[in-house]
Every structure is written in structure tokens, then in C-alpha cells.
Amino acid sequence: MEAPRGPGADRPLHLDEPELLARCRAGESAAFAVLVERYRDRAYGLAVRIVRSAPDAEEVAQDAFVSAWRSLGAFRGDAAFATWLYRIVWRKALDRVERLRTRGRREVAVDDPARVEAESALHSPGAAGGLGGGAGGVTADDASRLERLLATLSELSRAVVTLYYYEDRSVSDVAAALGIPEGTVKTHLFRARAALRAGWGRDERMPNEEIGHDAM
Amino acid sequence: MTRCDELNRWLDEGRPAEGASAARAHAATCPRCGAAVAEFDAIERALARPAPALPDGAAFSARVMEQVAAAPPLAIVEPKRVPWWLAVLAEPGFSVAAAAAVVLIATPAAIRLDATQSVGLPASIAVQSVGVKLGAALAGWFDPSAAAEHLSPVSRLSILVGFTPLLVWAGLWMFGAVERLLRNRPARRG
Numbered sequence: 001m002e003a004p005r006g007p008g009a010d011r012p013l014h015l016d017e018p019e020l021l022a023r024c025r026a027g028e029s030a031a032f033a034v035l036v037e038r039y040r041d042r043a044y045g046l047a048v049r050i051v052r053s054a055p056d057a058e059e060v061a062q063d064a065f066v067s068a069w070r071s072l073g074a075f076r077g078d079a080a081f082a083t084w085l086y087r088i089v090w091r092k093a094l095d096r097v098e099r100l101r102t103r104g105r106r107e108v109a110v111d112d113p114a115r116v117e118a119e120s121a122l123h124s125p126g127a128a129g130g131l132g133g134g135a136g137g138v139t140a141d142d143a144s145r146l147e148r149l150l151a152t153l154s155e156l157s158r159a160v161v162t163l164y165y166y167e168d169r170s171v172s173d174v175a176a177a178l179g180i181p182e183g184t185v186k187t188h189l190f191r192a193r194a195a196l197r198a199g200w201g202r203d204e205r206m207p208n209e210e211i212g213h214d215a216m
Numbered sequence: 217m218t219r220c221d222e223l224n225r226w227l228d229e230g231r232p233a234e235g236a237s238a239a240r241a242h243a244a245t246c247p248r249c250g251a252a253v254a255e256f257d258a259i260e261r262a263l264a265r266p267a268p269a270l271p272d273g274a275a276f277s278a279r280v281m282e283q284v285a286a287a288p289p290l291a292i293v294e295p296k297r298v299p300w301w302l303a304v305l306a307e308p309g310f311s312v313a314a315a316a317a318v319v320l321i322a323t324p325a326a327i328r329l330d331a332t333q334s335v336g337l338p339a340s341i342a343v344q345s346v347g348v349k350l351g352a353a354l355a356g357w358f359d360p361s362a363a364a365e366h367l368s369p370v371s372r373l374s375i376l377v378g379f380t381p382l383l384v385w386a387g388l389w390m391f392g393a394v395e396r397l398l399r400n401r402p403a404r405r406g
Contacts, residue, residue, distance in 0.1 A: 029284050036277050044276070045267025054268075058276060065280045070287055146262040165263035194228045196259050197252070 017081055024072050032072075036065055039082060042167060043089045049162040050093035050155050051100070060096050064089040079176055086167075086177035090159055097155055149199040153192055156180075160188040223249045227256045308385050315378035 015023070015031070023031035043064055048057035067088050068075075075084055150158055156178070163174045164185070171189075175182045219242045226232070226239045243249045270276050304310055 029281065032284060033277065033281050036280050037273070040273055040276055040280075041269045042267065044270045048268050054271065058270065061270075062276065062280050062283070066283045066287060069284045142258055142262045143265060146259065161263070162267060165260075166265070166267035189230060190228050193230060193256075193259075197224075197227060197256060200255050200259055201252075 018077070021072070021075070021077065021081060024069070029069075032069055035081065039085055040065070042082065043085060045166060046086055046089050046159060046162050047093045049150065049158045049166075050090070051096050052151060053100075056096055056100070057093075060092045061089060064092045067092070080173075083173060083177045086163065087179060090178055093159075094155060145200065146196070149196050152199065153195060157188045157192045157195075160185055161192050164189060220246060220249055224252065227252060231256075305381060306385070308382055311379065311382035311385065315382070317378070 015034070017035075020031045020034055024035065040061065043061040044057055047060040047064070048054060051057050051060055064085065068085055075081070150161065153161065159178055160174055163169045163177055164171070169177065171182050171185050174185045178185070222235070223239050223242055223246075226235050231239075240253075243253045298306075
């Protein structure tokens with residue numbers, strides 16, 4: 001087996017996913033670097049929605065990629081690489097949430113309005129490293145409001161909403177990525193929409209009050 | 217259920233095509249539902265924004281590849297080849313067939329009776345006759361009074377042994393189902 005090479009300039013950027021995966025299995029780390037580049041934002045996007053903390057999400061995504069590299073030999077290619085990666089990110093993120101919860105840090109982090117606002121600022125259009133150009137007609141206020149409401153959902157609901165809406169995945173893809181039945185995905189989407197609608201309306205009626213903390 | 221309830225449900229279901237025209241027609245006449253639809257539009261627009269991107273993607277990739285370089289080499293895991301005889305044994309159909317065979321072998325009286333009765337009869341009737349006897353033998357196993365007539369204790373033990381793989385398979389399947397159910401339960405909010 002070829003020893004892993006460092007991330008050099010000779011990355012096979014032009015190759016399609018099956019070829020990249022074949023090269024990764026042969027130990028070519030340059031091919032894996034291409035996959036990291038392609039999927040890093042998506043992995044981070046899912047992680048940050050679950051753990052609700054940018055530094056923790058970066059670590060989760062990083063761990064997920066390293067785990068993916070280590071277990072690529074076991075990846076049979078039945079699902080798309082992205083689906084398989086999402087599943088690793090989801091498990092790592094849940095582990096992180098559990099650990100943070102055990103340490104009693106998470107509640108403080110999520111309930112801290114300054115932190116939530118900082119997260120929202122990170123996601124606002126035009127922010128460095130943020131979302132880039134947002135969808136038309138979405139104000140920073142709406143985005144911030146949505147972030148606060150998403151924080152009130154369970155980790156699983158946030159993961160379902162993230163993959164379904166932000167990543168534009170089908171219900172069956174979301175089910176495969178999270179390892180849950182399609183019916184469970186639909187149930188979480190239903191509950192999430194209901195919770196977001198209820199919170200959105202409440203927020204509009206009470207624009208100056210903090211919302212969402214009651215549900216945590 | 218009122219029209220307003222139906223509209224709220226339709227929104228929570230993600231605005232499926234079914235019922236869309238009725239919901240829109242109602243929203244056009246009901247100010248409250250019209251506002252609810254407008255709110256949902258705003259939520260979906262906000263949800264349509266791309267997910268947050270890494271603040272420094274290049275640095276992230278460099279950190280990952282640093283760990284990859286230090287990671288143990290990839291282990292190519294070949295799918296485990298299960299011996300053919302083990303794969304056959306693991307089939308629930310095999311368990312049923314084995315149990316049926318045990319019943320047939322362990323109840324020679326019933327089979328002999330079938331054989332004598334089946335002489336001269338068309339094949340379909342003979343098979344049916346054997347099937348009826350087999351059913352009676354199995355039923356006898358569960359019914360102590362009938363068992364005394366059809367099955368000896370040795371026969372019953374044989375059936376139990378024959379059914380054991382099926383029971384083990386069903387138990388493992390149930391264990392897996394319960395485990396999946398518990399794992400997929402929404403996390404409790406702290």
C-alpha cells in the first residue's frame with residue numbers, strides 16, 4: 001500500500017467521486033484532500049446546526065473527516081459519499097453534544113444571547129466565511145430569528161431540517177444519512193415546521209423579547 | 217375540523233401538492249391564514265439560505281490532512297465471506313424446513329397412514345393429505361392431549377431443536393428492532 005502523501009499541489013481535482021474514492025482506498029491522501037475540499041462546508045454546516053458552537057463544529061467536522069479516512073476501507077459505496085459522511089458527522093456531533101452536556105457547558109452556551117447573536121452574525125450574508133449571498137428577500141433579522149428558533153429544536157430535528165432544507169436532500173437521503181426511518185424524518189419535519197411557525201409568530205408579536213429559551 | 221386547522225396542517229406538512237388549491241383559496245379569504253402562509257414563506261426563504269460555511273476552509277483542510285498523514289494506513293476491509301453452509305443455516309426458511317422434516321421423520325405413524333391412504337390417489341390429493349397430517353402433528357405439539365396421540369416426547373424435543381434457529385433469528389431481529397427504536401427516539405431536552 002502506498003504511504004499517505006501530504007496535501008500537495010498535484011491534487012486530482014478533475015476526477016469524479018468513484019475514482020477519488022478508489023484512489024483514497026489505495027492510500028492516496030491527495031485524493032482525500034479533494035474530498036475534504038468538496039465536502040468540508042457541508043460537514044461543518046451540519047455540525048454547527050447540531051452542536052451550536054462554531055469551534056466545536058469545526059472539531060466535529062475535522063474528527064469526522066479523519067474517521068472517514070480511517071474507515072474508507074469499510075465504505076462499500078452503497079450510499080453516496082456525502083450521505084456516509086453526514087452519518088459520521090451526525091454521530092460525532094451527538095457525541096460532542098453529550099460530552100458538552102455532561103460538562104454542563106452546553107446550556108450556558110446555548111442560552112447565552114451574546115453567543116446566539118454571534119452565531120447569527122457568522123451566518124449573515126456578506127460575513128467573512130459566512131453564507132455568502134443569501135436567498136433573495138431574507139433580512140439579517142429573519143436569519144437571526146430563524147437561528148434562535150432552530151436552537152429550540154432537538155438535535156435530531158435540527159439535523160433533519162439542516163439536511164432537508166439547507167442541503168436540499170430528499171427525505172430518503174436524510175433517513176439514510178441519519179440512520180432513521182423515513183417516517184421519523186417526516187415526523188421531525190412536521191414538528192419542526194410547527195415549532196418554527198409558532199415561534200416565528202410569537203417573535204413577530206413580541207419583537208423585543210427573547211424567545212425560545214422556554215423550550216430548551 | 218375547520219378550514220383554518222386544515223390549512224395549518226397543510227403548512228406543517230410542508231405544503232404538499234394535495235390540498236394546495238383548497239388551502240390557497242381559503243388563505244385568500246381568511247386574513248389569519250393568509251398571514252400564516254406569508255409567515256411560512258418567510259421561514260422557508262430563511263431556510264433556503266445556504267448552510268454556514270467554515271470561517272477558514274483552507275486552514276481546516278490543512279489540519280485534517282495533517283491528521284490524515286499521521287493516521288494509521290487505511291485498512292481495506294473485504295466483506296466477510298460467510299461459509300455457504302452457515303448462510304443456509306441462518307435462513308429462516310431452512311429452520312422451518314428442518315422443523316417440518318423433523319416432524320415428518322419423527323411421526324412415522326402419521327406418514328405411514330398417509331402413504332397407505334394415498335395409494336392410488338392423484339398426487340395433489342396425496343400431498344394435501346400429507347399436509348393435513350403435518351398440520352395435525354404440529355397442532356398436536358401445542359395441544360398436550362393431541363400430542364399424546366401423535367407425538368412422542370422425543371418427537372417434541374426434535375421439533376424444539378428444529379425450531380431453535382428460527383427462534384434465535386426472530387429474537388435477534390426483535391432485539392435489533394427495539395435497539396433501532398430506542399436509538400431513533402428524539403433526544404430529551406436538558
